[in-house]
Amino acid sequence: MSDRIFGVVGLLLAAGYIWAALLIEESFLSDAVGPKTFPIIIAAILALASIAIILRPDAEPEWPTLGRLAEIAAAAVVMILYAQLLPEIGFVIATALAAAYLTWRLGSGLVGTVLTGVGTSVGIYVVFHLVLGLSLARGPLGF
């Protein structure tokens, strides 16, 4: 069943892709093929592959429980927040928080969480910024 849904999503994706391709404005100085043709070919093959997946689905993958799915979603949200906050609060603080969250969710205890978070952040800062000179996001505190 999962594969069938996957195939249907693939078909919708292909349809949307063709629709978006048809919206591409052609310039008057176009070559013989134009900017639309290749994307449409891609979408057509994508649709064929999706149909094949619908017709011959594989065995059901082992889906995680709802709690585990929420876990992954939460981690993705934390990472997006990290991307947003990085320029605001600076590299060291943001990274320590994000790394601490991940290691906590992977099962570290309180001490381990704090140590891993701070260690990862400071370690990367020292190696990449101080030693290698990579410019990292600078927060209001200067690091």
Added chain:
Amino acid sequence: MDTLASLGDGFAIALTWQNLLLALLGCFLGTIMGALPGLGPSNGVAILIPLAFTLGLDATAALILLTSVYYGAMYGGRISSILLNIPGDEPAMMTCLDGYPMAQAGRAGEALALSGIASFVGAFLATWGLILLAPQLVKIALLFGPAEYFALFALAFATLGGVSSTNQAKSAFAAMLGLGLAMIGVDSQTGVPRFTFGEVHLYDGLDFLVAIVGLFALSEVFVFLEHRHGNADAQGKKMVIGRLTPSWSLIRSCTPTMLRTSVLGFLAGVLPGAGASLGSFISYSLEKKLVDKDNTFGKGDPRGVAAPEAGNNAAAGGALVPMLALGVPGSGTTAVLLAVLLSLNITPGPLLFSQNPDVVWGLIAALFIANFMLLAMNIPMVGLFTRVLLVPPRVLMPVVAMVSFVGIYGISGSSFDLMVMVGFGVLGWLLRKFDVPLVPVILGTLLGNAMESNLRRAVTISDGDWWTLVDSPLALTLWAIAAVGFILPLIFGRMVKSKMQREDESSLAD
């Protein structure tokens, strides 16, 4: 003779202090990454790409660093296979079959040393194969026009699914997904924006480095979160390593095996889409058929350790041939290496050999040097790497995630790219759940624009006549191989893959 002279020039380039140091660093980091379950050659190389850029390395030096990581990871994968019965990376799967029983019998040290030597033999012979075969392939590739190149790209995608996936429809889906993503951005020939939906950040297209790090490295973090698999499997297990030097008679008895499987592995590596996993698999199965008279394979036969290790290291060298000579990588890791080259404004392919011979031969010389370093590192110092296995994923995975973020942010300095990377991480996790291979997605984003521009050039040259694509014998041959490469796995692929899984499961069962 020409070849030897070029190789000599290559050694002159590789033997600078900087490059030697980079090779050493690459070998060391690579072995660690190979040894750690959850980090393999492709994501190992992927998270180190930013490091290469940060150090401000030129193309040769960057390639030396990253291919040393690649070779190192192929060596390192065997360590956890032998000691823990958990493959450090996919190609090391077959090494579990005889390596773990050997370790249980108290011969872990011997197995590690022997597999180190086998890895060396495989990689060493494959590097010679690369020297001999790549220039020949270049000669053919120089005859290619745009139509032939288009056919070649099609061939790469058609055969890539092959054995790496059980379902050809899914690998086709993955390839088209990658190609579709590559189309995003301003069309290079007419200058009109495509699929950007008015988002200015997308006008330059998606950075394939962002896609690679997201798909390979971040999705791994999500997989670990899903299983909340935070503790090292090594905990509480103490393995007696035993003597680290295999006896001469043991090496001698394994020599024919190593030589045979090196050749086989190399050929498997050259074929697009086959790669190192297939290399070690066919090496093991063939040796089993050939020399397993007393039914000792699977019960700790040293030849069963030597065969897959020589095979997968030879395949790693073989996979570099199409990447360098044709610009079409045959495996995930070589696709990542291609991405590095493209970001450094170097286009692999036949012209690379004439325009940047220093890059090619410097790289090849560095491979030889790296091989000797790895041999030296992997036999006496193997104890050090076994200790790395004690790092639990709950510490390792956050580090991997954060280094990925730092690397991408260091290159582009844009939060938008980081968000795209998280998106690719989630996408990668989903695709893995559905058993959709990730390598075709990467290859599609990498090659999409080149593929399209060759198509358009070919058709434009012939004034809009599409038949030009199948107009030359060379192009027809390529299309024929592509068709066979796509259809054959439909018949045999399932068989091979299910056999691979069966062997693997039976090894985990006992």
